[in-house]
Amino acid sequence: MPTNIASVDDKLKIPEHIAIIMDGNGRWAQAQGKGRVAGHKAGVNSVRAVVKGARKAGVKALTLFAFSSENWQRPEQEVSVLMDLFMYVLTKEVKRLHKNNICFKVIGDLSRFSDKLQKSIRKSEQLTADNTELVLSVAANYGGRWDITNAAKQLATQVQDNEISLDDITENSLNEHTCLAKLPPLDLLIRTGGDYRISNFLLWQAAYAEFYFTEVLWPDFDEKAFEKAIEVFDQRERRFGKTGEQVK
Incomplete structure (x- = not known):
């Protein structure tokens, strides 16, 4: 059984930035025996659990993959319910986040969402902008390739406008134009549901992240399951290109 993170956080290596593919x-x-929509609604409880676990452990940033740019291909009714659920979270859950000093952000191409939803997103971000306990980023209509392409376009525009030269384009400058540029580097990427792929999520940011895959379905991923993922991360040796001997 996982130990209680709250009692051992001075011993465990706690990831500063965790991302989760909620599958x-x-x-x-x-x-x-229920419709797929019931699963999405049940998944909100798991979001609450991991946010609580992240705060308790001292994680600085938590990024959740809620809706990919490919998810528009799903049945129209399911997409509609997901949008309604997103609206509910923005109007109800964000107040709870604000009360707990959590900064809320939405990353992705928001242009495809309704004006009402976009307005609600901006309102939620403004409400929580100054909170410092944890940065909770929700990826909606997001794709890793889109993120990199968007960053490249911004750099290309700067070159075209003679603001920078080609030699000014580096890994660091491209990173500065990605969605999570202001957050700590991604340490741990979790995927629930038993699949072993990252599905176009945080392709740039995951370059040196540790991966953790679990068979647990997202609605069953509770605070203890989250603690277990951090314990596994604690056992990993992160070398970043060096040898094990150099790291030790």
Whole structure:
């Protein structure tokens, strides 16, 4: 059984930035004889659990993959419910986040969302902008390739406008134009639901992240499951290109 992070956080290596691919909502619902939508609603409880776990552990940034740019291909009814659920979270859950000193952000191409939803996103971000306990980023209509392409376009525009030269384009300058540029580097990428891929999520940021895959479906991923992922991270040797001997 996982130990209580709150009592050992001075011993464990705690990731500064954790990202999660929240997978398995539909399969969880189907296994219980319910529609896929029920799984998405149940998944909100897991979001609450990991946010609580992240705050308790001292994680500085938590990024959740809520809706990819490819998810528009899903059945229209499911997409509609996801949008409604997103709106609910923005109007209800954000107040709780603000009360707990959590900064809320949405990353991705928001232009495809309704004006009402975009307005609600901006309002939620403004409300929590000065909070310092944790940065919770929700990736919506997000894709890793889009993120890199968007950053490249911004640099190309600067070159075209003679603001920078080609020699000014570096890994660091490109990184500065990605969605999570102001956050600590990604340390741990978790995927629930049993699949072993990152599905176009944080491609740039995941370059040196540790990966943790679990069979647990997202609605069953509770605070203890989150603690277990951090314990596994604590056992990893992160070499960043060096030898094990150099790191030790």
